[in-house]
Amino acid sequence: MLRKDVCIRLLINMTFTTEAAFEEALIKTLKQKGWEDTVLKNPTEADLLRNWADILFENNRSRDRLDSFPLTDGEMQQILEQINELRTPLKLNGFINGKSVSIVRDNEDDTLHFGKEVSLKIYDRMEIAAGQSRYQIVQQPQFKASSTILNDRRGDLMLLINGMPVFHIELKKSGVPVSQAYHQIEKYSDEGIFSRLFSLVQVFVAMNPEESVYFANPGVDGKFNKDFYFNWADFNNEPINQWDKVASSLLSIPMAHQLIGFYTVADGSDGVLKVMRSYQYYAVNAISDRVAKADWEQSNIRGGFIWHTTGSGKTMTSFKSAQLIANSKDADKVVFLMDRIELGTQSLREYRNFADDNESVQATENTSTLITKLKSGDHANTLIVTSIQKMSNIHDEDGGLNAHDLEIMNGKRVVFIIDEAHRSTFGDMLTTIKQTFPRAMFFGFTGTPIHDENQKKSSTTSTIFGDELHRYSIADGIRDENVLGFDPYKILTYKDKELRKAVALEQAKASTEAEAFADPKKKKIYFKFLNDISMTGFKDDNDKYIKGIEDYIPNVQYDREEHREKVVEDILDNWVTLSQAGKFHAMLATSSIPEAIEYYRLIKQAMPELKVTALFDPNIDNGGGVKFKQDGLVEILEDYNERYEMDFTLATHGKFKKDISNRLSHKKPYQIIDRTLEAQLDLLIVVDQMLTGFDSKWVNTLYLDKLMRYESIIQAFSRTNRLFGPDKPFGTIRYYRFPHSMERNINDAVKLYSGDKPVMLFVEQLDKNLIKMNQVFADIAELFENAGVDDFAALPAEKADRGQFAKLFNQLNVYLEAAKVQGFIWEKLTYEFKDQETPKKYSVALDFDENTYLVLALRYKELFGGAGSGEGGNESIPYDINGYLTEIDTGRIDNDYMNNNFAKYLRVLNLEGAKEEEIEQTLNELHKSFATLTQEEQKYANIFLNDVQRGQVKLDASKTFRDYISEYQNTAKDEQVNKLCEVLGCDRDQVVSLMQAANFAEKPNVGGRFDALKDSIDKAKAKTYFESVEGVTIPIFKVNIRIDAFLRKFILSDGFDIDEG
Secondary structure, eight states, rough: OOHHHHHHHHHHHHHSHHHHHHHHHHHHHHHTTTSSSSSEOOOOOHHHHHHHHHHHHTTSSSTTTTTTTOOOOOHHHHHHHHHHHSHHHHHHHHTTTEEEEEEEEOOTTTTOOOOOOOEEEEOOOOTSSSSOEEEEESSOOOOOSSSTTSSOOOOOOEEEEEEEEEEEEEEOTTTTOOOHHHHHHHHHHTTSSSOOGGGGOOOEEEETTEEEEEEEEEOSSOOOOGGOOOOOOHHHHHHOSSSHHHHHTTTTTHHHHHHTTTTTETTTTTTTTEOHHHHHHHHHHHHHHHHHHHHTTTSSSEEEEEEEEETTHHHHHHHHHHHHHHHHHHHHHEEEEEESSHHHHHHHHHHHSSSSSTTOEEOOSSSHHHHHHHOOOOOOGGGEEEEEHHHHGGGGGGGGGOOOHHHHHHSSSSEESSSSSSHHHSSSHHHHHHHTTTTTTEEEEEESSOOOOGTTTTHHHHHHOOOOEEEOOOOHHHHTTTTTTEEEOOOOOOOHHHHHHHHHHHHHTOSSHHHHHHHHHHHHHHHIIISSSSOOOEOOTTSSOOGGGGSSSGGGSSHHHHHHHHHHHHHHHHHHHTTTTTSEEEEEESSSHHHHHHHHHHHHHHOOTTTTEEEOOOOOOSTHHHHHHHHHHHHHHHHHHHHOOOOOOOGOOOOOHHHHHHHTTTTOOOOTTGGGGGGSEEEESSSTTTTTSSSTTEEEEEESSSSOOOOHHHHHHGGGGOOOTTTTTSSEEEOOOOOOHHHHHHHHHHEEETTTTOOOOOOOOHHHHHHHHHHHHHHHHHHHHHHOOOOTOOOOSSSSHHHHHHEEEEEEEHHHHHHHHHOOOOOOOOOEESSSSSSEEEEEEEOOOOOHHHHHHHHHHHHHSOOOOOOOOOOOOOOOOOGGGGGOOOGGGHHHHHHHHHHHHHHHHSSSOOOOOHHHHHHHHHHGGGSSSOOHHHHHHHHHHHHHHOOOOOOTTTTTHHHHHHHHHHHHHHHHHHHHHHHHHHOOHHHHHHHHHHHTTTTTTEEEEEEEHHSSSSSHHHHHHHHHHTTTTOOOHHOOOOOOHHHHHHHTTOOEEEEEE
């Protein structure tokens, strides 16, 4: 006999050829990880309601609740009605975590409570694997269809906590992409499966043996978004994909209980339930543990810091940390500290959206209010959001705090959570706060912690906050596709040779080359700088800095009009390509306010149609250049007001900034601004503002005329790396000032902030993307050739080959989308490049043209059309298909080649004395061009050619081969429609109208049009037809079901041949 653990290990390592075997193995593992041994098999909703009723009864048998009288069906129906009324996963998350539910007793045996309201305990998130918590596995739950037309369904697994179905799991066997599992979940949701009791599902899990993803239930009104389908990972952010490890971590008890109770977030801002990523869980857990173990008698407790890259959801993570600390009562106050008032307002709004209904997040209108809330003993005042400026002003309030107030506040256990800790914690304000609250505990959140290499005031993030508690670097984010990579370009506005010459002459103290050559000492120095000194400085093996050419160039070199004109020229030359004709927005970061104003005026003049503005500190001091700055501010505001019909002034500059931010990020009131290009802002010019803390997925390009280092580089670059979709494969960076030094600084920043992960932060550039496109195309060509398919004329017959084609075509499109943003166009297939290390030039030519690509896209569409129904219990076809790729417009295929081959074939066919081999050869050439046709079009092309060969077609010189195919196809369609109307007796015009309707698939019955078509059916005729086809007697109610399904299929398929009855 094999030991149990050995059997489990054998299951883990095996390949699962059926879903059933995989299902049994997963159940066996879950039983080892805290789930009950008794499995509920094939239950209906009614069975699960009774199971829940039994658990509620057992957990509520006290005299003041149910006593010894079980719940009736009517009482369970009351609970179900409350669930139906709440309806959305977001509101139901509050229901589940609300601990209790109220009913009015209708069990007449309970004479004490009959007709009275009773509160029942349903779930306590604090009772983890303890108390009254129950954890059950449901195998193959049965789902009743929401319509009599649809089939009933059955899922794979559900996991119940205290009788409530909170996890739904769909499985696929080995070799089937996990995408098939999550597409099946999406399909079930569209069919209304997750309603009534099943609307309680909070988290979906899609699994095959090699990969798993989990995601929150978006509900009936929400949309599934693949960007929020997550892989679970370990503490070091290494993905956990093997099914058994997922079961042992994510789905184990206590983790599954905690995920539902603590690590889901009901976000009120968009009405969407969110589930936390693994790295957010580890960060929250680390902070909670640190607070729980705190020794509050110590002074200046350094809690630690969280290093999570920009764009990874730090605000949600910090909120959950604060929420758990507050709920655990391990601290009396949790203060979320921001470094700017406007960011504080933003975070307050986000915190309040994240909070449960019974939680309160406190704002602080002024310092006096802040003091009052810090002193308060009311639990509602536990969570506070304020600015670091306001907090540091406590000492100055009305001449200073009185001793009594200070004593009350310092008697409390206070936790400070500081966002953007790289920026806000190296000045006097934090020192003041620490002095005011000597026993407080401080935590920092940052995407770019300060290290020894870039320390400020001899301090690092560690010296201020303590240990690094968790790290999720930008490299992790890019690898996990939570943020985008970068495509940086070094742009030279001066030739290196000219700069070298100018520096060499200056260092040789010579006015001309002739003067330098005339003196041996000067000549030696001149040639040293001309040939030997690198363009950028570096540190040698002894850590001594060796200056480069750019270190000798004065800053004013890049303040010249000549330099700015080159920058503007580059921006304008690339504008249409990078902005994708105005779809995306860009930022230009300059080195000073005067530079920003100069650029604003220059761009206005060079490209007046570009919608541009500038943003910088509006304060007017008494220093130099006051008039220039004031005039610039007035000009910028007047232009903005005129263009957008606003009325901002210097006094309302803060509102001007907010309007710019909302316009760039398409937030209220500009959510649909992408539909009105004239209301958009194309380019924002900044100095320092908006380069940190500002997020917009609509910004895809940063033009950088500013020398930066370390954290400033990563923060600025990250303005471009928010996820959007296939149109935005990366963020583009173009930098101009001291370009070689900036390149060095970028590499230093990447090394420091990539977390020592071997992941490239920079995407491949155009030459590499073209090469990779050629490699993938060669693989596709080889696949079709090995499958015996010439010229991509049809899909390979084998399912495995089709699955591989889907995978390769997806890869091809990833490289193509990137290449398009980098300047690739189909009209030009060969591109010249210059080697960065040498002056050598080389070219890369694409091995296929647009026509060939569109033929492949046509084959890909045919894959999608036959990807299977995805019904429960069916084995899925292993195609990993991206829906958006099926939207490629294949109508642009060039038919000239095919039409010319047809004309050539006719000439040979009609040529007197033409040889059989010659006719055969021209016919073969014509068949090769059939690849540009769909499979259905190829069918009619062959029928037409057969008619031509038999002499049954009267040819018209004005018609092309494509015209004849369309004619034959339309004739066949007419015959199909006529036959349909003959056998069902339906209205022909209505059938044709619905076949031509573009939105029938999404909205078949708009205005009752589909019902009208069904009403036109002759039921007796239809009954006779279906009975003759099936050979059985069919009751009339089933005839109606067949009519509905048959008509839908006919319309959605654009017709098909009708079987003879």
